[in-house]
Structure formats: structure tokens, C-alpha cells
Amino acid sequence: MDTFQAIKTRRSSRSFEDQPIPEKVISEINEAIMHSPSGSNAQESHFVIVQDKKQIHRVKRFAPGVSGNPTAIVVLCSNKQEALVRGGQDTKEVLRFINLGIVASFIILVAQSHGVGNCPARSFHQQSVKEILELPAEVEPELLISLGYPDQKPRPKTIKPVTEVISHEKYSG
Numbered sequence: 001m002d003t004f005q006a007i008k009t010r011r012s013s014r015s016f017e018d019q020p021i022p023e024k025v026i027s028e029i030n031e032a033i034m035h036s037p038s039g040s041n042a043q044e045s046h047f048v049i050v051q052d053k054k055q056i057h058r059v060k061r062f063a064p065g066v067s068g069n070p071t072a073i074v075v076l077c078s079n080k081q082e083a084l085v086r087g088g089q090d091t092k093e094v095l096r097f098i099n100l101g102i103v104a105s106f107i108i109l110v111a112q113s114h115g116v117g118n119c120p121a122r123s124f125h126q127q128s129v130k131e132i133l134e135l136p137a138e139v140e141p142e143l144l145i146s147l148g149y150p151d152q153k154p155r156p157k158t159i160k161p162v163t164e165v166i167s168h169e170k171y172s173g
């Protein structure tokens with residue numbers, strides 16, 4: 001599946017089959033993470049890929065935003081100290097979150113291109129997940145992405161009219 005197909009077919013998946021994700025897909029997700037851009041090339045993000053069933057269960061207990069039983073959860077984390085040192089104040093305050101958003105898209109599109117369902121989740125208890133993953137004090141978990149083979153078709157979704165979302169040359173909302 002090419003990138004545009006992956007973008008067009010992507011929907012959040014919240015119910016998964018009990019089927020492992022091939023090592024090749026995990027390996028491509030690793031590569032996607034490592035090749036993602038970051039402001040000033042600060043690379044202040046950290047990622048924990050959780051595949052152990054017990055560890056997934058522990059994370060899920062504190063993550064109401066993670067639905068179903070995903071086969072893996074990627075935890076996208078940010079190190080604000082490293083952001084300040086390597087990128088400066090703007091990286092610490094803003095860019096590190098933009099960086100995570102970009103890498104989240106990369107992860108989702110790699111998964112989608114292999115038919116692996118995915119769903120970002122921000123609804124989780126940060127401190128509890130931090131403790132479960134034994135993150136150092138300066139590293140915060142900011143977003144979870146669940147992965148697994150979907151066992152349901154997504155429900156139809158409402159999309160705003162394009163003219164409300166995209167303008168050309170100047171704002172025309």
C-alpha cells in the first residue's frame with residue numbers, strides 16, 4: 001500500500017484480533033521513528049514499544065482511551081530537559097509536542113500500510129504509565145498508539161466540508 005492509500009484508508013481501530021504483529025512491521029516502525037524529523041534536530045523524544053501481554057495489561061488499566069486488546073502499544077514520550085538543552089525554549093514549550101505529532105503520523109501510516117490497525121490515545125493517567133514503564137523523572141509519556149489487526153470495520157465518520165478546513169491564498173473560513 002502506498003502512502004496516499006494508507007492516509008485515505010486509515011481509521012482508528014478500537015477492537016483487535018489476537019494475532020501477533022510481524023517483526024517486520026515493528027522493525028519498520030523503529031525505522032520510521034528514527035527517521036522522523038524534529039525541530040533543530042533535537043531528537044528529545046523517547047519511545048517505549050510494549051508487546052509483553054502483562055505489560056500491555058498494566059498500561060491498559062490506567063488508559064481508558066485504549067480500547068480493545070491491542071497486540072502492542074507504542075508509548076510516545078518527551079524529555080523536556082533534553083528539549084531545552086538541545087533545542088532551546090521554543091522546543092521545550094511547543095516544538096517537542098509538534099515533533100511527537102509528526103512521529104505519531106509516521107507510526108500510524110507504517111502500521112496502516114501493513115494492514116495493522118491503530119488508534120492514538122491521550123486519555124491515560126500519565127503518572128501511572130510513567131511508573132509502569134519506569135521512565136526517568138524528566139521523561140513524560142504524552143501519547144499512546146495501540147496496534148493490532150482490526151476485527152471490526154470502522155463506523156462511518158463525519159468530515160467537515162473542505163471549504164471550512166482549507167483555504168487558498170488567504171483565510172476564507
Ligand SMILES: Cc1cc2nc3c(=O)[nH]c(=O)nc-3n(C[C@H](O)[C@H](O)[C@H](O)COP(=O)(O)O)c2cc1C
Pocket residue numbers: 010011012013014064065066067119120121122123124154157
Ligand atoms: C491526539 C489524539 C488523541 C486521541 N485520543 C484518543 C483517546 O484517548 N481515546 C480514543 O478512543 N481515541 C482517541 N483518539 C482518536 C480520535 O478519537 C479519532 O482520531 C477521531 O475520532 C477521528 O476518527 P478516525 O481516527 O477514525 O479518523 C485520539 C486522536 C488523536 C489525534
